[in-house]
Amino acid sequence: MLHTYDGIVVGRREIGENSCFIDILTDERGIIEATAHGAKKINSSLLSSASLFAYSTFCLSKNKLRYTVNSAKPKYSFHAIGEDIVKLALASYFAQAVKFCTTSEQRQDASAQGSDSIVRFFAIALFELLGAAERTDDAPARTLETVRAAFELRYSSMLGYRPDLTACFNCGCYEPQDGGSMFFLPDRGELVCSECFNREYDGECEKLSPETLSAMRNIIYAPLERCFKINIGGETERRLSRLTERYFLRRTERSFSALDYYKTFDK
Numbered sequence: 408m409l410h411t412y413d414g415i416v417v418g419r420r421e422i423g424e425n426s427c428f429i430d431i432l433t434d435e436r437g438i439i440e441a442t443a444h445g446a447k448k449i450n451s452s453l454l455s456s457a458s459l460f461a462y463s464t465f466c467l468s469k470n471k472l473r474y475t476v477n478s479a480k481p482k483y484s485f486h487a488i489g490e491d492i493v494k495l496a497l498a499s500y501f502a503q504a505v506k507f508c509t510t511s512e513q514r515q516d517a518s519a520q521g522s523d524s525i526v527r528f529f530a531i532a533l534f535e536l537l538g539a540a541e542r543t544d545d546a547p548a549r550t551l552e553t554v555r556a557a558f559e560l561r562y563s564s565m566l567g568y569r570p571d572l573t574a575c576f577n578c579g580c581y582e583p584q585d586g587g588s589m590f591f592l593p594d595r596g597e598l599v600c601s602e603c604f605n606r607e608y609d610g611e612c613e614k615l616s617p618e619t620l621s622a623m624r625n626i627i628y629a630p631l632e633r634c635f636k637i638n639i640g641g642e643t644e645r646r647l648s649r650l651t652e653r654y655f656l657r658r659t660e661r662s663f664s665a666l667d668y669y670k671t672f673d674k
């Protein structure tokens with residue numbers, strides 16, 4: 408029986424000289440492990456589609472519990488990620504994250520993933536990562552750290568850990584009043600304004616600058632194709648990526664070796 412899925416290769420293990428197992432991220436069946444016979448041969452039709460981060464339409468045959476790649480039609484190539492070691496490290500972290508958080512071969516629960524397509528989200532993340540610019544002092548172009556922050560927060564949201572950033576949870580104000588501030592309470596996933604903030608609150612709290620709050624709202628509430636479109640830099644960017652990292656790692660309750668590796672680079 409043949410099955411056709413659009414998907415992105417998020418893992419690859421070599422078998423012998425010519426073949427490999429690939430993990431394909433799909434919307435319909437989560438992660439599918441499939442054998443790509445002969446994919447390493449230079450004249451193989453699967454050569455590009457079986458490479459890491461290839462985005463293709465895969466035609467798979469299933470025999471008992473095993474999938475085999477029958478054919479594949481490339482949709483987009485993220486091959487260039489491999490040419491930059493920092494980008495590759497960040498993309499590997501994204502891949503580890505979705506592999507850990509997406510169930511294998513389970514039909515995805517639409518409510519758990521929201522209405523966003525995980526494949527589309529992952530493709531957009533790779534696209535933004537590929538186009539991320541070097542940080543310069545005078546031009547806060549989108550950097551890898553911004554892409555990472557947007558990935559962590561939006562993906563947390565897609566996994567069902569969407570913080571409520573619409574307004575102060577107590578008084579409902581959208582902006583802080585009288586020059587006050589907004590605080591984010593990561594444990595509760597809520598905002599509180601300085602008027603309503605209880606000084607005896609012993610959970611974690613993070614004071615947000617207006618730029619940080621606006622960036623976080625964009626990441627959470629914008630349509631998928633716009634959720635990475637934030638322009639922040641300098642200290643705001645550093646604070647945002649620290650916050651989103653803690654939020655994501657605490658919600659998923661684990662660490663990722665690829666993230667630790669990515670963080671060893673000076674960005």
Ligand SMILES: [Zn+2]
Pocket residue numbers: 575576577578579580599600601602603604
């Ligand atoms: Zn309030």
